[in-house]
Structures are given as C-alpha cells and as structure tokens.
Amino acid sequence: MIRSVLQRCLFVIGFLLVFLSFSNTSQGQIREDRFLGRGDCESIRYYIRDNRRLDTAYAKNDFKATEVMFDEWSNCDQDRLQVYEAGRASQPEIIKNAYAIFEDFYTPQDMMRVTSGRVGNDTYKDAKYIMVQGTIYLTVRKTINRPGGHEYLCLPNLEIILEEFVPNISVPGKKIIFLNSHRDTLLTRFLGSEHHPLGEGGIMNPAHAGGESAKRLEFLNHYFRSFHGHWGGYWHLVTFPHIFIDFNEDYTEANVGFRANFAEGGSALYKKTDGVWKLIRSRLTWIE
Numbered sequence: 689m690i691r692s693v694l695q696r697c698l699f700v701i702g703f704l705l706v707f708l709s710f711s712n713t714s715q716g717q718i719r720e721d722r723f724l725g726r727g728d729c730e731s732i733r734y735y736i737r738d739n740r741r742l743d744t745a746y747a748k749n750d751f752k753a754t755e756v757m758f759d760e761w762s763n764c765d766q767d768r769l770q771v772y773e774a775g776r777a778s779q780p781e782i783i784k785n786a787y788a789i790f791e792d793f794y795t796p797q798d799m800m801r802v803t804s805g806r807v808g809n810d811t812y813k814d815a816k817y818i819m820v821q822g823t824i825y826l827t828v829r830k831t832i833n834r835p836g837g838h839e840y841l842c843l844p845n846l847e848i849i850l851e852e853f854v855p856n857i858s859v860p861g862k863k864i865i866f867l868n869s870h871r872d873t874l875l876t877r878f879l880g881s882e883h884h885p886l887g888e889g890g891i892m893n894p895a896h897a898g899g900e901s902a903k904r905l906e907f908l909n910h911y912f913r914s915f916h917g918h919w920g921g922y923w924h925l926v927t928f929p930h931i932f933i934d935f936n937e938d939y940t941e942a943n944v945g946f947r948a949n950f951a952e953g954g955s956a957l958y959k960k961t962d963g964v965w966k967l968i969r970s971r972l973t974w975i976e
Contacts, residue, residue: 735870742878746907758817758911761871762863765854772854783850785939786826789958789965790855793944794820796927797859802956802970807948811928815862817912818927822866824853825932832936832943845937865912867926875925879904879914886920894951894976895920915950918976924950944970951976 738757745753776784796818799807812818827844857864865871882899897905897916908914915924924930929946936942940960947953956970 732870735874739874739877742874746878746904751910754907754911755816758865759863761865762817765864765866768866769854769856772852773856781939782826782828782846782848782935785935785942785960785965786824786850786933787855789933789942789944790824790931791857792965792967793931793946793956793958793970794855794857794929795859796929797862799928799948802929802946802967803948803952803954804971806972807952811949812859812862812913815912815927816910817865818857818859818862819865819867819912819914819925820855820857821926821930822853822868822871823849823851825849827932827934828937829934830937832934832941844934872925875908875914876923879908879923881921883916883920886918894918918951948972 741757742754744750745757776787793802795801796812798809799811800809826846826848828846829844851869854866879897880901882897882901883895884893884898886895887893888895895916895918896902901916905914905916912927916922917924924947929948931944931946934943934945942958942965944956944958945953946956952972952975954970954972954974957968958965959968960966
C-alpha cells in the first residue's frame with residue numbers, strides 16, 4: 689500500500705517537472721532549445737518571429753524594419769563563417785576543394801567573366817544583399833564531363849548534398865546572407881504563388897509574378913534581387929550564379945555546372961595546378 693502511494697507521488701512529481709520545463713517561458717513563446725538549429729539566429733523560434741516581422745513590415749511599407757531583419761541575418765552568418773572556417777582544414781577533400789572552387793567562381797558582380805560576356809554585370813548593381821546558396825550538390829566520378837557536353841561518361845562514385853555550406857564570399861558594397869532552409873521557406877511563403885503562366889500573351893513569354901506576389905517581389909527587390917521561375921510556380925531566391933560541382937577521382941579536374949539567370953546556365957572547367965584551382969574556361973551551354 690505504502691509503495692503504491694509512493695509510486696503515485698513520484699509519478700505526479702515527475703509530471704509536474706516536465707510540465708514546468710515546457711511552461712518556463714511566457715505564454716505563447718516557443719522554447720528555442722526544443723528545436724534543431726545551429727546558433728540562436730537559425731532556430732525555429734527566430735524563423736517564426738521573422739515571419740511575423742516580415743509580414744508586419746510589408747503591411748506598413750516599413751523598409752527600415754525589413755533592413756534591420758536582413759542585417760541580423762547577415763551578422764549571424766558572419767559569426768557562423770568564423771566557426772566554419774576554423775574547422776575547414778579538418779574537412780574531407782571533397783568539401784575543402786568545393787569551397788576553393790566556389791569562392792573563386794562565385795562573382796555575381798562580374799557575370800561576364802563566367803558567361804563569355806553574354807550575361808551583363810548590372811543585375812545586382814543596386815542590391816544591398818547577396819543571397820548565397822546555403823547548400824551545394826557535389827559529385828565525384830572517374831572522368832568528369834567537359835563543358836558543353838550533354839551526357840556524363842560514367843555514374844558518380846560519390847554524391848553528396850552539403851546542407852551547411854558557408855563559403856567565404858566578399859562582394860564590394862554588399863552584405864552577405866546564406867539562404868538556409870528556414871529562410872528559403874520564409875521568403876517563399878511571403879512571396880506566394882500568384883503568377884502569369886508560361887506562354888501567356890505569346891508562346892515565348894516566360895511565366896512571371898502577378899497580383900499580390902508581384903507586389904511582394906517588388907518589396908523584396910529593394911534588398912536583394914529575386915526572380916520568378918521560367919516555367920511558373922517557383923522562385924529563384926539565390927543570387928546567381930547557382931552552382932554544383934563535379935570532381936574527378938584525383939581532385940585535379942572539376943566541372944562547375946551553374947545557372948546564370950532565371951532562364952540560362954552553363955558549365956566551366958577547372959584544373960588544379962600546384963595545389964591551386966584555376967578556371968580554364970566557362971560558357972553558357974543551355975537555355976530554358
């Protein structure tokens with residue numbers, strides 16, 4: 689009897705401790721440490737908060753409040769960059785080489801360099817922020833494809849999606865933000881899905897934002913340039929070029945596949961000489 693009473697008391701005490709641990713914050717506040725995320729500014733709590741902040745700023749046409757939010761993202765990412773750079777030397781070869789190539793190739797302020805002059809340098813001239821891809825697709829195969837080719841010569845031996853991609857990027861006069869999954873979801877939700885379909889008004893006309901989505905796109909373009917997808921119903925939030933990299937087994941050659949704008953892309957050949965990756969050639973090879 690006594691044991692039964694004690695067991696019930698312990699159960700009640702345990703339940704109360706669990707309850708208090710969940711209610712330790714003010715009503716309606718989400719416990720940040722209950723969710724996954726690196727650092728405070730990447731947690732789900734901040735994602736929910738920033739959803740509200742962006743909606744409120746847009747409703748009030750408050751450009752300053754939105755800029756404060758994007759500045760917080762950029763400052764957070766600079767802190768993350770220091771942490772990642774400190775551990776880069778211990779990373780696998782594929783990751784170290786990917787960073788080296790990306791940091792050389794990624795020049796949104798000089799798109800003519802990687803598109804043989806076919807895409808100009810003015811796209812991001814007035815942007816305050818550069819939205820760098822926060823993930824990257826990497827492959828390793830025995831023989832890489834050459835720029836301009838249409839089929840790979842062999843299947844990859846290794847393929848990974850690096851979801852914590854934090855390259856050291858500097859663009860004069862711009863602040864850097866990394867497009868992680870939370871931010872991608874937040875901005876996509878904010879923009880919505882209203883658009884004019886592909887071919888409207890002419891068979892060659894691409895899909896483009898319409899209605900409320902067009903107004904929200906114009907609002908965001910005060911900060912960074914985004915584009916509606918050519919085929920309709922999706923967005924390009926990353927500041928181009930958007931890149932993936934294919935290595936040979938020896939990490940002496942690499943093919944960089946890239947999207948240069950909302951409708952065109954290409955490939956570039958890199959070779960490693962004396963331990964340094966050098967761009968051999970780069971050109972546009974496809975159009976949607």
